[in-house]
Amino acid sequence: MQPFIYLRGLKHADATVFAVQDGQKTYYDPQHGKSVAYSSGQQVKRSIMDTFLATLDVQPAPITFVSVLSVKSGKTELGEGEPLSLCDPSYPDQLIGGYMRAEGGGANRTLKRRSPLSVSAMRPLHPFLAGVYSENITYDRTDRPELHNVIVRDTSGNKMSDDDIVALLAGKDRSLLRKWIPGNKRTGGLFIYDIAIDLRRLFTVPTNQYEPEVSPDTIAKLRSQGWTDGKTVFGNCLVAPADLRDSITKALAHALLNWQITSNQARTFSLMETLAIAVSDNASKLAGAIRAQLDEEGKEQAEPIIDQSLSGVDTFITLAASGYIRNIPDKSGDALDQAEAKLVARIKAYSDTL
DSSP states (O other): OOSEEEEEEEEEEEEEBSOOGGGSOEEEETTTTEEEEOBOHHHHHHHHHHHHHHHHTOOOOOEEEEEEEEEETTEEEEEEEEEEEOOOTTSHHHHHHOEEEOOTTSOSOOEEEOOSEEEOOBEESSGGGEEEEEEEEEEEOTTOTTTSOOOOBOTTSOBOOHHHHHHHHTTOOOOSSEEEEEEEEEEEEEEEEEEEEEHHHHTEEEOOSSSOSSOHHHHHHHHHTTOEEEEETTEEEEEOOHHHHHHHHHHHHHHHHHOOOOSTTOSBOOOOOEEEEEEESOHHHHHHHEEEEEOTTOOSOEEEEEOOOOTTEEEEEEGGGGGTOSOOTTEETTHHHHHHHHHHHHHHHHHTTO
């Protein structure tokens, strides 16, 4: 049985912002000579994990945030230290999301778990099928001028009086209750993301203490919670209990297909509806299952294509896809439910062998 599951998802985003860096994160596509929007793999993974935990209805593992005082030029400053993870795979987000704990000073061993999920950035299906545009927005409170306070400071930093402000504004068409925010970027179009699931690591935690993922105390705790000894190609390990594997499998399959960007990094909400999902144990075939094709006449246009004829690839197409892609006969109102069931079955078939 193949130890990997590969997934490609196709989403539609509409007039939204993935992150507020420079208005909207972009990268330059050298082949087509244009900037395109993207959401980083880290942000996609964070969105997946948020949906995963919400589906399980559990809290994430706590993090300890360390700050450090230092003295520079005779002044005491508060600097950033390392965030310390709990490194406890009994928390679902730590088991699936991975972690690292490297304490300053080197007194304690570094603990790190590589996530069994490898997540790509979400980027355009093709540069011609997504766009970035700028707009000017305002922070406007001119409808209730008596409600809000206005402070104007002179060149010395002193607060000016109301009479001085009125005199300053004389002859000027200027509002102090409206702030212009120019050059804000939005994006929209068809976007894809790819995920690889390493089934060998999904529900196992190595017990090797030369490059440890967990401390001896955590190993003892996991055993007391029903984790059992096993062995994979990576060596001796602990295997999660069957009931935990089942609940995590269902929640993870749901999250991989139904996430949206809802963090405070995103300025504008979009449904980001999923149009199609392709699942395979062969990563090379995914690129052909959901792809784009350039216009044959040489125009700067591309057409999205979902190919359901590839052997070894299960493709699921939602009803919403018909608004953006032509000639898709097998779209379905329960396509995501079917894809979720397929993921659950594949993960469970492998985890039952552990």
